[in-house]
Amino acid sequence: MDWTQLPLGPLQTNCYVLSHESTCILFDPGSEGEQLVQWLNENKLKPIAILLTHAHFDHIGAIGALKQKFDIPVYLHKEEEQWLEDPALNGSARFGMGTIKAPPADVILDQEKELTVGPFKLQLLYTPGHSPGSLSYYFEEGGALFAGDTLFMGSIGRTDLPGGNHQILIDSIHEKIMSLPEETIVLPGHGPATSIIAEMDSNPFLNGF
Structure with a gap:
């Protein structure tokens, strides 16, 4: 199984494509829906689901195009x-990015569990703080964590948006992410990939853990 990082849109939000043979799942398709559909077709990949780490506008903008083309669950x-249908909640109204909406989610997640989607097995981790419904998806087989805007290389997610909470975010990182194997690759919502051990050693926001 392979993952590909595709930075999309004006905020260069990382969409990740986790693939096995010709089947894939998408994490946070934030923008450029038509281009993303074209990329999938060119690479002969058929998506079977869209998994969202959270529903801020820069992580949801391509959902409509993908659902129209592939009819897959979110x-x-x-x-x-x-949040998907409400620009005031997803933040697009606040930041003057135009009205960004997406179709409603098909699968509502409400507890930590092993999530099986086609050939993919993921551990669902509830990691609020950046937003009240932030999720991280641990892909144990590939040693990777799709972390959304919870943890970045050398930084953490912002908490000044509605529903954000700094202490809750720090607790989420400490309790849910830093307990993963040190060699785990962290795939953030923006910027380059990092690892648990690298952030333990050098992330200034995590000093004192």
Whole structure:
């Protein structure tokens, strides 16, 4: 199984494509829906699901195009169930990015569990703080964590948006992410990949863990 990082849109939000043979799942398709559909077709990949780490506008903008083309389900935490269709909640109204909406989620996630989607097995981790419904998806077989905007290389997610909470974010990182194997690759919502051990050693926001 392979993963590909595709930075999309003006905020260069990382969409990740986790693939096995010709089947794939998509994490956070934030923008450029037509281009993303074209990329999938050119690479002969058929998506079977969209998994969202959270529902801020820069992570959801391509959902409509993907659902129209492939008719695939969207997974989202229950705390943000209303955000996809509401620009005030997803933040697009606040940041002057135009009205960004997406079709409602098909699968509402409300507890930590092993999530099986086609050939892919993922451990669902509830990691709020950046937003109230933030999720991280641990792909044990590939030693990777799709972390959304929870943890970045040398930084952490912002918590000044509605529903954000700094202490809750720090607790999420400490309790859910830093307990993973040190060699785990962290695939963030923006910027380059990092690892648990690298962030333990050098992330200034995590000093004192």
